[in-house]
Amino acid sequence: MAVTRSQRTLLCSAIGREVRAFRRRHGMKVSDLAAATNLSAGMLWKIENGEISPSLTTLQAISRGLAVPITWLVGRVETERTAVFSTAATDTSAAGRVGQQHILLSDTEANAEGLRVESHLISLTCETDVFPAIGQEGTVFLYLLQGEVAYRHGAKVYRLTPGDSLFFDAATRHHVDELVQLPVRCLSVTTRRQDR
Incomplete structure (x- = not known):
């Protein structure tokens, strides 16, 4: 099944949020993560802001730099789930x-x-x-x-x-x-x- 442009945008945004959240949790600046991953700070900024779709190799480098499993970066990437409340x-x-x-x-x-x-x-x-x-x-x-x-x-x-x-x-x-x-x-x- 082909991924639509809106699904790709949601995917990139969700991955970016996870990367930013783990980076901040580790008390790292973008420059610190760039040094730990051999990726440019500009590329990491674009990933965190959902502007580009990181390759699997890039995600692997980020997961190593953050010392978290790669699945943690993509595990929450899914369609929003809702709840139904009936009084x-x-x-x-x-x-x-x-x-x-x-x-x-x-x-x-x-x-x-x-x-x-x-x-x-x-x-x-x-x-x-x-x-x-x-x-x-x-x-x-x-x-x-x-x-x-x-x-x-x-x-x-x-x-x-x-x-x-x-x-x-x-x-x-x-x-x-x-x-x-x-x-x-x-x-x-x-x-x-x-x-x-």
Whole structure:
């Protein structure tokens, strides 16, 4: 996969920040690092400011001059990761059938890898209709908080009690097979690729 100009710029900036941070942590001036690496102070200044992309040989010289592994200079170079904060006041409730409540705890936009995550708090308080078997792209993580259920994934049925969890490929048909003990409260986290 080809690296775009903006990705290259981010990469150069991130490497430059790491070089500057380690140099300062070691109490070194640019001229001190230049002497330790046999690189010019001007080149190091350009690297630290993200103006040029250092070669592997140059990064190796800098890592030796700073006495840190080369991976420390590039280990944090990645797409910015974000966090999603959802307050209780902003959660979205989606009422199901009688005796069912699905509260959407969070629904993220796809991250840099195209992964989308959705989490629900599911409450079942009385016998309800038959649960249809579903299958979709992605994965599902279920964590039972209260009650007891038999949950079918493909041909196998799993009996979950409080504290039990089930993680599975969602493409295989799955559903609640039996409500063994009510009320049931379950945390459900689904992940899927946004592009699918």
